[in-house]
Amino acid sequence: MTDKINDLLRRVEEFDPRTVAEIEDFRIKVLGKKGELTALMEEFKTVPAEQKRELGQQLNRLKAAATERINALRERLRDAEAENASHIEDMSRPGSAEQLGSRHPISLVRNQIVEVFARLGYTVAEGPEIEDDWHVFSALNFPPEHPARDMQDTFFIEKNPDILLRTHTSSIQVRTMERQKPPIRVICPGRVFRNEAISYRAHCIFHQIEGLYIDEGVSFADLKQSLLYFAKEIFGEQAVIRMRPSYFPFTEPSAEVDVSCNLCGGKGCNVCKGTGWLEIMGCGMVDPNVLKANGIDPDKYSGFAFGMGVERIAMLKYGVRDLRLYFENDVRFLHQFDSAL
Ligand code: DAH
Numbered sequence: 001m002t003d004k005i006n007d008l009l010r011r012v013e014e015f016d017p018r019t020v021a022e023i024e025d026f027r028i029k030v031l032g033k034k035g036e037l038t039a040l041m042e043e044f045k046t047v048p049a050e051q052k053r054e055l056g057q058q059l060n061r062l063k064a065a066a067t068e069r070i071n072a073l074r075e076r077l078r079d080a081e082a083e084n085a086s087h088i089e090d091m092s093r094p095g096s097a098e099q100l101g102s103r104h105p106i107s108l109v110r111n112q113i114v115e116v117f118a119r120l121g122y123t124v125a126e127g128p129e130i131e132d133d134w135h136v137f138s139a140l141n142f143p144p145e146h147p148a149r150d151m152q153d154t155f156f157i158e159k160n161p162d163i164l165l166r167t168h169t170s171s172i173q174v175r176t177m178e179r180q181k182p183p184i185r186v187i188c189p190g191r192v193f194r195n196e197a198i199s200y201r202a203h204c205i206f207h208q209i210e211g212l213y214i215d216e217g218v219s220f221a222d223l224k225q226s227l228l229y230f231a232k233e234i235f236g237e238q239a240v241i242r243m244r245p246s247y248f249p250f251t252e253p254s255a256e257v258d259v260s261c262n263l264c265g266g267k268g269c270n271v272c273k274g275t276g277w278l279e280i281m282g283c284g285m286v287d288p289n290v291l292k293a294n295g296i297d298p299d300k301y302s303g304f305a306f307g308m309g310v311e312r313i314a315m316l317k318y319g320v321r322d323l324r325l326y327f328e329n330d331v332r333f334l335h336q337f338d339s340a341l
Contacts (some may be wrong), residue, residue, distance in 0.1 A: 001043060001051075005058045008036055012066045015073070020081065023074050030066050037063060099331075102338035106207055106326055109314040110189050113209050116233040117187040120226060122211065125186040127172040129193070133162050135171040140250040141289045155193050155204075165193035169210035170250060170307060173286075176212060177294035182301045183215040189310070200322040207310035212286070214296065214303030220253070220285060223304035227283065231259045234317060238265070242277065251284025251305055263319055271319065278316050281308035 012030065017023045030037050040059060047055055103111075114124060127135070137149055148154070148167060157163040172188035188210040196202045213222070224243065231239045239262065243255040259280050261272035268274040283306035288298035311323050318337065320326075325333050 001040070001047065001055055002058060004040060005055075005062050008040070009062050009065060012062070012069055015069065017073060017077065020074060020077050023070060023077065027070050031063075031070070037066065102335050104326075104334060105314055105318070105337035106310055108337055109317065110207060110209065110310050113230075113234065113308075113310070113313065114187055114189060116230050117211060120185075120229065122185045122187040122213075125172050125176045125188045126190060127166070127169075127175040127188070129166055129191055130157060131164060131166040131171050133164065135174045136164060136166050136168070139174040139290065139293045140170055141287050141293070142249045146249065153194055153196075155195055166190070167194050168192055168307060169208040170305070172210055173212045173250070173290075173305060174294060177214075177291075177296060182296060182303075184303070185213045185215075187211050198324065200324060203311070203323055203327065205327075206323075209308055209310060211306045212303065213305075214286060214291070214301050216301060218285075218302045218304060220304070223283060223285070223306070226304075227257055227281075227306065231257075231280070234313065235259055235262045238262075240266075243283075246282060246284075248282055248284055250287050250290050251282075252287045254282065254284035257281045257283055257306070259316075262316070271316075271321075280313060280316065281306050283307070 008030070015026055017026065029035055032038065037059075040062075044052075044055060044059060118124075133149075136154075137146065142148060154167050155165040157165070169188050169190045169192060172186070172190065176184060176186050176188070190208060190210075191205060192208050193205055196204050198204060211226075213226075224241075228241050231241045238260070240260045242258050244258065246254045246256040248254045257280055258277035260266045261269060261276050261278050263269055263271050264276065266276040268276050272278050283304065286303040286305050291298040291301060291303070311326055314320065314326070315323060
């Protein structure tokens with residue numbers, strides 16, 4: 001009889017049903033009125049008294065094990081069936097929405113600026129972010145003691161003062177002049193690096209766009225008209241610009257460019273600090289020393305250059321007050337701009 005009990009116990013343990021109905025059949029076969037366990041109980045009545053204690057315990061264990069396994073299996077299959085059923089229950093239910101990404105506002109504004117200049121015949125030029133002293137400073141007429149070369153501004157690579165992260169995209173001017181003879185007309189977007197404390201108006205990584213135009217007879221009037229066109233395309237038809245004398249080592253004469261404040265229409269507000277003007281870029285006529293250093297004859301050719309910060313243009317265009325928002329990548333901030341263009 002022990003063999004029969006063990007055999008049934010093994011079959012109970014190995015029982016592996018696919019459906020709830022299968023479990024019910026099994027339950028009747030084992031625990032039902034005419035089931036195997038019931039039959040064993042009957043047989044138990046006939047065993048000799050001295051075996052009753054041992055066999056009785058075995059039978060009780062078998063009954064408990066069978067009941068427990070059947071209940072557990074039934075519960076598990078019911079849950080699984082309920083879940084399957086709910087998946088196909090309502091085919092018309094809306095799916096869970098995928099969040100679509102959007103272009104970063106800095107990319108959008110950069111592309112827009114590049115497009116404006118593409119319409120004026122400029123092509124895109126690029127250069128490396130890790131540069132050497134020649135391309136970032138020396139070839140651009142920076143005197144050896146110029147403060148921009150200082151440790152405070154420039155990130156140097158591995159203590160070698162000749163290898164550094166470019167501090168401006170003007171280095172691409174140099175790379176372009178090395179590759180190409182005039183006429184040259186390039187627009188150079190890129191990421192730049194400066195050892196600056198991060199604040200609402202400064203970051204150690206930001207983006208610039210550089211422009212360079214070199215040909216015979218290029219004048220300051222050409223520069224001014226090109227930048228006016230740019231300002232109107234980016235800030236609107238009503239935009240006007242003004243130029244203030246300035247200094248850059250690589251241009252002579254040099255100027256700072258302001259655009260009329262598009263937030264107050266030039267009347268004066270807290271963004272333009274009451275002046276009605278917003279500073280947007282530096283520019284000037286390429287210094288003859290720069291042309292010479294890059295193998296271009298300054299007696300034959302002249303040119304202009306300009307450089308602007310993409311974050312700054314984007315801030316002024318959209319009235320964003322804190323530059324750090326562009327780097328925090330909060331999608332609630334970033335999503336606002338895709339439809340704005
Ligand atoms: N490279 C300058 C800067 O990072 C910006 C600039 C000024 C570029 C005048 C130019 C320029 O090409 O002509 O501040």
